[in-house]
Amino acid sequence: MAAISREEVAHLARLSRLAVTEEELATLAGQLDVILQAVAQVGEVTAADIPPTSHSVPLTNVLRDDVVASCLTPQEALSGAPDAAEQRFRVPRILDEDVAS
Amino acid sequence: MTTTLPAYDEVVARYEPVIGLETHVELGTNTKMFCGCPTDFGGAPNTRVCPVCLGLPGSLPVANRAAVEATIRIGLALNCSIAQWCRFARKNYYYPDMPKNYQISQYDEPLCVDGYLDVEVNGEPVRISIERVHMEEDTGKTLHVGGATGRIHGATESLVDYNRAGIPLVEIVTKPIPGAGAMAPEVARAYVTELRDVLRSLGVSDVRMEEGSLRCDVNTSLNLPGEQWGTRTETKNVNSLRSVERAVRSEIIRQASVLTAGGRITQETRHFHEDTGDTTSGRSKETATDYRYFPEPDLVPVAPDPTWVAELKAALPELPRVHRRRLQQEWGLSDLDMQSILNAGAVELIEATIAAGATPTAARKWWLGELSRRANETGVELADIGATPKQVAELQGLVDAGKLTDKLARTVLEHVVAGEGSPAKIMADRKLEVVSDTGALTAAVDEAISANPAIADKVRGGKVAAAGALVGAVMKTTRGQADAKTVRELILERLGVQG
Numbered sequence: 155m156a157a158i159s160r161e162e163v164a165h166l167a168r169l170s171r172l173a174v175t176e177e178e179l180a181t182l183a184g185q186l187d188v189i190l191q192a193v194a195q196v197g198e199v200t201a202a203d204i205p206p207t208s209h210s211v212p213l214t215n216v217l218r219d220d221v222v223a224s225c226l227t228p229q230e231a232l233s234g235a236p237d238a239a240e241q242r243f244r245v246p247r248i249l250d251e252d253v254a255s
Numbered sequence: 256m257t258t259t260l261p262a263y264d265e266v267v268a269r270y271e272p273v274i275g276l277e278t279h280v281e282l283g284t285n286t287k288m289f290c291g292c293p294t295d296f297g298g299a300p301n302t303r304v305c306p307v308c309l310g311l312p313g314s315l316p317v318a319n320r321a322a323v324e325a326t327i328r329i330g331l332a333l334n335c336s337i338a339q340w341c342r343f344a345r346k347n348y349y350y351p352d353m354p355k356n357y358q359i360s361q362y363d364e365p366l367c368v369d370g371y372l373d374v375e376v377n378g379e380p381v382r383i384s385i386e387r388v389h390m391e392e393d394t395g396k397t398l399h400v401g402g403a404t405g406r407i408h409g410a411t412e413s414l415v416d417y418n419r420a421g422i423p424l425v426e427i428v429t430k431p432i433p434g435a436g437a438m439a440p441e442v443a444r445a446y447v448t449e450l451r452d453v454l455r456s457l458g459v460s461d462v463r464m465e466e467g468s469l470r471c472d473v474n475t476s477l478n479l480p481g482e483q484w485g486t487r488t489e490t491k492n493v494n495s496l497r498s499v500e501r502a503v504r505s506e507i508i509r510q511a512s513v514l515t516a517g518g519r520i521t522q523e524t525r526h527f528h529e530d531t532g533d534t535t536s537g538r539s540k541e542t543a544t545d546y547r548y549f550p551e552p553d554l555v556p557v558a559p560d561p562t563w564v565a566e567l568k569a570a571l572p573e574l575p576r577v578h579r580r581r582l583q584q585e586w587g588l589s590d591l592d593m594q595s596i597l598n599a600g601a602v603e604l605i606e607a608t609i610a611a612g613a614t615p616t617a618a619r620k621w622w623l624g625e626l627s628r629r630a631n632e633t634g635v636e637l638a639d640i641g642a643t644p645k646q647v648a649e650l651q652g653l654v655d656a657g658k659l660t661d662k663l664a665r666t667v668l669e670h671v672v673a674g675e676g677s678p679a680k681i682m683a684d685r686k687l688e689v690v691s692d693t694g695a696l697t698a699a700v701d702e703a704i705s706a707n708p709a710i711a712d713k714v715r716g717g718k719v720a721a722a723g724a725l726v727g728a729v730m731k732t733t734r735g736q737a738d739a740k741t742v743r744e745l746i747l748e749r750l751g752v753q754g
């Protein structure tokens with residue numbers, strides 16, 4: 155059984171605002187499936203004495219003191235932005251015209 | 256299409272509302288949740304940003320200890336259990352108010368769970384169950400350009416300032432609150448009011464709703480008695496305590512009109528409008544709720560040391576409800592009297608006035624009497640009336656010292672409110688002090704006696720009541736600045752009559 159369906163890939167693409175053609179969808183679903191199957195092999199070695207984990211290091215409570223550090227200048231902050239105006243990041247229209255009712 | 260909305264009373268007689276509240280509080284820490292950028296307001300756009308809060312590649316967030324501590328203290332004050340181990344989570348969404356395309360939040364492992372807050376509605380206790388208290392980060396500010404009046408609809412582009420992105424935010428979520436019936440709007444308001452007071456007493460936020468450091472989303476649904484809870488809507492943009500109440504009321508009426516007409520409620524976000532007091536539809540939730548949460552890989556779990564939690568619990572300040580009860584006892588007030596002080600928003604003012612030296616009775620008299628009346632007339636909050644607790648205490652001190660009569664004190668207070676300075680200064684500047692100099696007063700009394708020989712004779716003959724006319728004459732010459740009782744005693748003494 156496939157680890158990820160074509161429909162799921164289409165859904166993820168939609169959530170990620172990616173325009174994916176039918177053709178690309180077929181290719182991506184196949185490739186992602188191979189990757190996920192490979193990763194799933196890790197699950198085969200799980201044992202009762204290994205708790206599931208989200209972090210590779212056994213650390214907790216890495217906290218920082220509430221002390222102000224230096225910031226970037228607005229010029230530095232905006233230097234990597236595709237576009238800027240009025241010292242702000244300039245982004246394209248957020249809502250599509252068809253949903254902007 | 257115009258429809259006549261049903262009356263609120265009819266609606267709540269037929270339907271049972273269920274409400275729920277999600278409150279976001281901006282913490283008053285020095286720095287952001289995951290980086291050292293300052294949190295102060297008023298900076299030029301994008302001057303409070305760094306690689307972490309801009310989500311630049313290679314940067315790593317580190318949680319702010321003070322923010323974790325504040326969240327635990329909030330949880331403890333709301334009677335929650337504090338998780339022994341919890342994680343942050345990524346909430347993925349594509350909207351440019353966060354530069355990372357996700358917000359760091361908490362999902363199925365909040366820091367605090369299962370608490371409650373006791374509030375009072377019309378003197379009756381109501382326990383609001385708290386589902387969770389969790390940590391997250393605030394978003395940037397987006398300016399929409401090209402559409403009508405800054406709205407996102409019709410905008411051709413948007414400009415983003417990330418100064419607020421990453422400000423520590425705590426979300427407090429209630430469990431659904433059924434059974435409030437017609438009182439649901441008041442319950443919602445009482446809850447947010449009490450929560451605000453608790454947060455203020457903890458000193459974790461400046462809790463200003465108008466400025467957005469305390470924000471409230473209100474969930475509302477209706478059902479017929481005995482039936483399942485209805486579909487709920489989430490009303491956003493509720494920016495004052497009054498609006499919380501109005502938003503619930505208007506949403507109950509709106510939903511009832513839809514249901515009564517045979518329609519169904521759409522699960523959606525609605526926006527409250529301060530000017531009209533009603534809500535309009537925002538984005539539909541049905542297509543927007545897939546946030547693909549997963550544990551935040553860049554932040555390690557938080558596992559508060561139970562000793563630390565116990566210390567924080569032991570150091571919690573007296574909470575507002577307990578504080579109010581203690582004050583009521585100290586001041587010797589009935590429930591009703593205390594309620595009127597609460598309704599007038601005068602607790603802290605009266606407390607400060609007493610601390611400045613006035614008696615509870617006197618402090619209450621000024622704030623609930625003259626000053627409340629003026630506040631109502633001019634439509635300002637009592638706290639902004641222009642008189643301070645210290646000035647009110649000083650004024651009462653002048654009355655107690657016999658330098659001002661009650662009437663003169665009211666005149667002085669008017670000038671205090673007008674911003675003319677301290678009561679003593681106003682009294683001196685405007686020559687309002689009681690004429691207590693016996694020489695001057697005796698002269699005025701003698702003058703009144705010799706100007707009214709017939710009345711004086713009546714009094715000498717035993718008609719003591721006639722002395723009132725002489726008192727009036729003296730008050731007139733002293734421009735009301737003498738104490739009437741003293742004047743009366745002096746007149747009787749001069750005429751050789753026992754009072």
Ligand SMILES: [Zn+2]
Binds near residue numbers: 287290303306308
């Ligand atoms: Zn930063």
